[in-house]
Amino acid sequence: MQIIALKKSFGKTAVLRGIDLTVPDGKVTAVIGPSGSGKSTLLRCLDYLEKPNSGRIVLDDIVLNAEQPHKKDILALRRSTAMVFQQFNLFRGRTARENVMEGLVQVKRMSEKEAGVIAEHYLNEVGLGSRMNYYPRQLSGGQQQRVGIARALALEPKVILLDEPTSALDPEMIGEVLVVIGKQAKQGKTMLIVSHEMDFVREIADEVVFMDDGLILEQGPPRELFLNPVHERTRQFLARVFQNFDYAI
């Protein structure tokens, strides 16, 4: 996936001021940065949940030009990506299983039976085999987010977009969700993840992107970016995040 000169502003506030980024296949790319730097907006633009003002998004043969977006391209882009939301965004009137099946039946036009089998496979994959028929409100936050991840995985998207998937969770539930994401990362799924879990990012990301004030300031493999940040802003941010960080490895 390639993002070219992507810009987005809300009214007069420029949130993305020209983002160029390549998300390599089969790799995990993590976006970090202070709040308000435009990380989430970037991700949401890639699924066209926010309307970018200019720039292009290229995914294989789909080219979405933000200035003249075609309905067909928007739909194609959304169908080749999947989003895991901060607030899970599950369909509350549907069980875990139905949540995963929804896209398969409605969008991929599978039969209920086929979709059911796939849904069960992916719910097992995220450790929720015994909660298939529970409604979202009967599940804990961590479980709900794992349903959200199963829903994204089941669509077999080219890129999985994860928008702060653990920010809305209680501390004791963060672990179970990160384990699930980590497992998928190791299987070679293409992911773009916005996260504040620095230890996790350091462990699973192949590439880390530091964003500040609507721009990408720096990018590199986690070891380099975390240990030898070039940019002053990156250093400040990391120093604040890793206040008790032990640099001895």
Add this chain to the structure above:
Amino acid sequence: MGKLFDFDFLLEAFPKILRYLPVTLEITFVAMIIGLVLGLGIALSEIHNIPVCKQLGQGYVAFIRGTPLMVLIYLTYFGIPLMLESLNRRFGTGFNTNAIPPLAYAFVALGLNDAAFNSVAIRSAIEAVDKREIEAAHSIGMTALQTFKRVIAPQALIIAVPNLGNQIIGLIKGTSLAFTVSVIDIMASARIQGSRGMRFVEVYIDVAVIYWVVCFLTGKCAALIERRLRRSELTAPDEKTLEKNDIYERNV
């Protein structure tokens, strides 16, 4: 001196009045359909900001809200023939305004009135649907129509049902004005029976009982529908679900 209150007369008139209940229900049903379809149209044009339609809708709602139903009924009763007549004169069309049955005026007037109030209920219900679920639907690649059918409509319906139920009750009661345009419904029939025996309190008690029962049942229906639709939001999984889980867990 005769009796002040004739209970026998009340009982005697009751079946005669009840015989016209189908007319009352027919007006309610047809007006409800007109009201729902038109109301949904107005609501959608406002939500999707469709130019012209939106302004027309808003003006329409404002007008109906500020006009008594009785006035509206008279306006349709005298206005529609006038309009048709002017068409006849201008284009030589041959509408026979005398052939329009009174019922038709009742359908139109009550339907138009209902549409305005329904549109408000429908719009607020659609706007109350969880935006996060709509985003989720978009993110998995659903089209706008699929999103409406699968996510927006089912939730909006749950929110709208209590309000729409009240609307229908209002509509049922509103049909009692149809007698003014010479429709013979239960209200008109009560008036006829009353003047026949010169006993009015008796027949109006009859008619009150009928309206009350119909409205009561309608309210119950709305509550039942709402509960059915909310099924999935109950806290505990229902027994069938639990059973499936037990079977699953035993097999694992």
